Amino acid sequence: MEHRWLRSGEEHTKRISFGADYNPDQWPREVWAEDIRLMQEAEVDVVSVAIFSWAKIQPAPDRWDFEWLDEIIDMLHAGGIGVDLATATASPPPWLTLAHPEILPVTVDGRILSPGGRQHWRPTSAVFRAHALELVERMAERYRDHPAIVAWHVSNELGCHNAWDHSDEATHAFRRWLELRYTDIDGLNEAWGTAFWSQRYTSFEEVLTPRLVAAIPNPTQRLDFLRFSSDALKEYLIAERDVLRRVTPDIPVTTNFMIMEGKNHAAYDDWAREVDFVSNDHYRFAGDQSFDELAFSAALTSGVAQGSPWFLMEHSTSAVNWQPVNQPKLPGEMSRDALTHVAYGADAVCYFQWRQSLAGAEKFHSAMVPHAGADSELFRDVVQLGRRLRRLGEVAGSRREAAPVAILFDWDSWWASELESHPSTLLRYRRDALDWWRALADAGIRVDVVAPGTDLTPYVVVVAPMLYLVPEKTVSELTTYVEGGGNLITTYFSGIADENDHVVPGGYPGALRELLGVRVEEFHPLLEGEEVLLDGDVRGSLWSEAIQLRSAETQVLRRYASGPHSGEPAVTRRAVGAGSASYVSTRLRGRDVLDVAAELLTVAGVTSELPAEMIGTVFHSRRTIGGTAFDFYVNRTDDRVALPGEEPDLFDQRSIPPRGVAVVRRSGASLG
């Protein structure tokens, strides 16, 4: 479906949308008119309304109050501001949980989560769903013909606080989900390896969610519960969406994903199929990798959206309120963060929230209009960003152009590789992907982040770090890719298990052993802080192992120069026709990834598209529409960076200021 959010009022204006979550119900009416005036000043063209308004819209089971919402939606429309209307189901009102405490979620150790915060509902609760869908239906009926509505915003960050529910209702739903997956109990016993520790079941009714247990929980039960929980939330999303599609078939439906550090409750590549356009929320965590992580998450969101434009539903103008110490953004960071999302495909830039709250748990979270009011540096920056986004109007609707290199990001491998009772508790799937992301950016390489199932043929190189869980289908996709001339790079703890988390026997890296032409008999994980040297002064950490070469075409690129496997192969490359399959058996970081990757990239024929002096200074991405390409250069340094070519960029810049972003248009002949 065409993303209708680009439409502002009656006019279809091509622009990068700009706005926020807007909570007028927290404010007296006098403030509303000022809000709209300030939104116009900042060139805001879309706001998400009513996300947490259930208790106001339905103050009692049989009372409905839409007048205030009618009024503000009309005011926004009159002001030329589109509405991304929430279904308002994110947080149930007190009367509902009082009457139906059986909708409250249950934690892994059997505690019931009480109301008083938000999102205190079970994804599988039939009672919750009946009440929520009635609200969705009434919202859809009431606003079906309102010209302000540009999209539906289902619930809010589904699963942010309630993803892993161990209630009886969840247990029941988990059993039904397992029955569909395995058909009979023997299938489950086989998949879960229940011959171990006397876990054999004789009926699905004996199965529980993986609750707090005396010893280590069954890993496949854990993995299936993660899959089930993602599916249960997805089913809930589909239930709301289907009501909306029935009543308002022309209004696109979205829900805000959480592709960001610290959130792993949903397989968003799978959810993306169920929405009309992908939306994401992203918040930065403090730390020296904070901005690299933002760019990585934006690229992964683009991968999940299959290269189509997506909607940045929330990020922050400055500090958040939920970290131990919440620091504001530095000058320039607000604009840089927003434009980096645009670089990786966002066609809308929105914030939590429009006006900073005076009360409640988020009163110290930044907003577009801060406590200090519109006479503030922050609001002036907001206004300036609105102008810049208007300037980027011609970029709207463009798609991400495939980069030369892709990082493969797989939710199943993420979940399974970090389960209990593994050779090391120090492994972090997402962090390893980020290591490669940063190193490739340091090398000046444009990189995509994609999910399994994505057509890999456009990519000269695919990096699949820690691809732990590899079903037959993935083995054959990767083999076809390599045999077709592609270059695969994978790392330690890859190819280990099948889709049931059973080890592939015969030596590691199991499912990928043949393709890589190597064999490993035993892992040797390293202690925290322990390092091993590889040839050429490269340092490895976390992992090491003795690699046996198993194919005549496998060459050794680096050997261990210290540690338990000194003198033995550490990095290998197997030539397969015009393609190759490379294996890195330890964790490499920073320059060390680069040293090794550079060699592999050079053989594969991938070189930086940047002028030499720009290499290492920017994130580079490219969006195209028709015959026009837009090159985005995001300055990662605190220095000014010169732009390639003579022409100024779309912001009339001839160089990129510290924490700045440049966008260079190229058409026809200048497209290499």
Ligand code: GAL
């Ligand atoms: C998101 C949420 C918003 C707000 C924000 C604060 O998780 O959707 O409602 O709470 O975080 O960072």
